Amino acid sequence: MDINIEFLFNLPKVKVLDCSISDKEAHIYCESTHPYGLCPVCQKPTSEAMMYQERTIRDMTLLGRKVYLHLKTRQFHCTDCNRYCYKSFDFVNPVKQ
Numbered sequence: 047m048d049i050n051i052e053f054l055f056n057l058p059k060v061k062v063l064d065c066s067i068s069d070k071e072a073h074i075y076c077e078s079t080h081p082y083g084l085c086p087v088c089q090k091p092t093s094e095a096m097m098y099q100e101r102t103i104r105d106m107t108l109l110g111r112k113v114y115l116h117l118k119t120r121q122f123h124c125t126d127c128n129r130y131c132y133k134s135f136d137f138v139n140p141v142k143q
């Protein structure tokens with residue numbers, strides 16, 4: 047199924063990998079296409095990806111279905127500070143769900 051999620055949810059830099067839709071729920075699996083993250087210490091962009099983390103975001107109800115976004119984000123590593131960071135999204139609540 048071809049869904050333009052960027053248009054639908056106004057999510058920049060997100061690529062849809064898969065989705066499954068049932069009578070009551072829609073699950074959309076997507077991944078961040080951000081090429082880099084910002085180090086929280088030195089604010090330098092770092093593109094050294096170390097691992098992936100999946101977050102599930104219950105975003106809205108669409109046409110009577112609960113919509114869950116499963117977002118895969120990359121964890122980046124700053125070699126200068128030896129710190130890890132995730133690319134954060136404006137639409138993701140900072141409280142871990």
Ligand SMILES: [Zn+2]
Nearest residue numbers: 085088124127
């Ligand atoms: Zn740094």
